[in-house]
Amino acid sequence: KPLALPGAHVVVTGGSSGIGKCIAIECYKQGAFITLVARNEDKLLQAKKEIEKHSVNDKQVVLCISVDVSQDYSQVENVIKQAQEKLGPVDMLVNCAGMAVSGKFEDLEVSSFERLMSVNYLGSVYPSRAVITTMKERRVGRIVFVSSQAGQLGLFGFTAYSSSKFAIRGLAEALQMEVKPYNVYVTVAYPPDTDTPGFAEENKTKPLETRLISETTSVCKPEQVAKQIVKDAIQGNFNSSIGSDGYMLSSLTCGMAPVTSITEGLQQVVTMGLFRTIALFYLGSFDSIIRRCMMQRARSEVADKTA
Ligand SMILES: NC(=O)C1=CN([C@@H]2O[C@H](COP(=O)(O)OP(=O)(O)OC[C@H]3O[C@@H](n4cnc5c(N)ncnc54)[C@H](OP(=O)(O)O)[C@@H]3O)[C@@H](O)[C@H]2O)C=CC1
Numbered sequence: 001k002p003l004a005l006p007g008a009h010v011v012v013t014g015g016s017s018g019i020g021k022c023i024a025i026e027c028y029k030q031g032a033f034i035t036l037v038a039r040n041e042d043k044l045l046q047a048k049k050e051i052e053k054h055s056v057n058d059k060q061v062v063l064c065i066s067v068d069v070s071q072d073y074s075q076v077e078n079v080i081k082q083a084q085e086k087l088g089p090v091d092m093l094v095n096c097a098g099m100a101v102s103g104k105f106e107d108l109e110v111s112s113f114e115r116l117m118s119v120n121y122l123g124s125v126y127p128s129r130a131v132i133t134t135m136k137e138r139r140v141g142r143i144v145f146v147s148s149q150a151g152q153l154g155l156f157g158f159t160a161y162s163s164s165k166f167a168i169r170g171l172a173e174a175l176q177m178e179v180k181p182y183n184v185y186v187t188v189a190y191p192p193d194t195d196t197p198g199f200a201e202e203n204k205t206k207p208l209e210t211r212l213i214s215e216t217t218s219v220c221k222p223e224q225v226a227k228q229i230v231k232d233a234i235q236g237n238f239n240s241s242i243g244s245d246g247y248m249l250s251s252l253t254c255g256m257a258p259v260t261s262i263t264e265g266l267q268q269v270v271t272m273g274l275f276r277t278i279a280l281f282y283l284g285s286f287d288s289i290i291r292r293c294m295m296q297r298a299r300s301e302v303a304d305k306t307a
């Protein structure tokens with residue numbers, strides 16, 4: 001039942017940086033052939049070199065493909081075809097290309113909502129759409145979506161980001177119901193803040209409230225997140241989360257998500273009330289963070305005026 005990675009073809013979008021690169025390394029270490037998909041060719045080549053250091057046999061290949069996953073379906077379909085011609089049918093697709101923009105609703109450009117929806121959501125639809133038919137025919141396959149803890153709860157500053165990550169969940173649930181009879185398994189990962197170039201970039205413009213609320217969970221290493229995602233994907237687990245708060249969030253927000261094991265279902269049933277109780281305290285603390293920040297701003301405005 002678990003997918004055998006040795007000799008398998010794994011496509012990782014966003015594989016040239018951060019979590020995606022670590023996922024590629026993790027799969028390569030387990031004997032997979034890798035296709036990296038991202039836009040910037042220099043970053044792709046750099047990542048390829050780094051990944052190749054971890055080879056476990058001399059047949060392994062890392063293929064780089066430069067394309068924007070969010071622009072044009074036929075382009076994405078073409079590059080997937082190219083990759084399949086070189087390395088065989090895709091056994092596992094990891095949709096990790098993505099980005100974050102934060103800011104208060106009224107401060108965000110309308111174009112940011114469009115951009116995040118196309119990169120984070122459509123950028124996961126296109127590659128998945130391009131591989132699914134072959135996976136169903138072969139009765140083999142894994143599709144991984146990288147959402148976020150911010151795809152499990154809406155957060156101050158993340159009106160554009162959270163919604164694009166929630167969208168992935170709906171896609172994944174519906175798709176899993178369709179493809180399960182064909183032995184194709186879908187995984188949705190919900191990482192917390194993770195120490196990556198993308199995270200550093202996002203922190204440059206993050207509102208104070210968003211930062212303080214996010215600090216509820218600690219910053220993870222991308223290697224650790226990648227290990228967990230690969231493990232869950234191989235197993236065919238629908239849910240992939242990290243740490244005790246990740247576990248609580250996934251359990252609490254399980255809704256109508258598919259269960260992978262009886263144990264998982266039982267744990268959800270038993271812990272639901274307790275985790276909701278804990279969540280109420282968290283929500284209270286988030287409200288007070290936001291109130292404190294608001295009062296602080298008001299005070300410094302008064303100080304500015306009197307100065
Ligand atoms: N880091 C974090 O704190 C968290 C991250 N996540 C999610 O994990 C994923 C990876 O994040 P992270 O590792 O931090 O990101 P990075 O910014 O470090 O890497 C992003 C990768 O995606 C590629 N990419 C971005 N846009 C496109 C596009 N339009 N088409 C093709 N490739 C693209 C980038 O390459 P290039 O720019 O060359 O195209 C790069 O390889 C994202 O979906 C993010 O939302 C989730 C939770 C927490």
Ligand SMILES: CCCCCCCCCCCCCCCC(=O)[C@@H](N)CO
Nearest residue numbers: 100148149150192193214248275278279
């Ligand atoms: C039982 C209830 C437990 C409650 C725990 C609540 C924890 C909330 C913290 C949310 C952190 C959001 C991180 C987003 C990461 C991300 O995606 C960005 N870095 C963008 O890249």
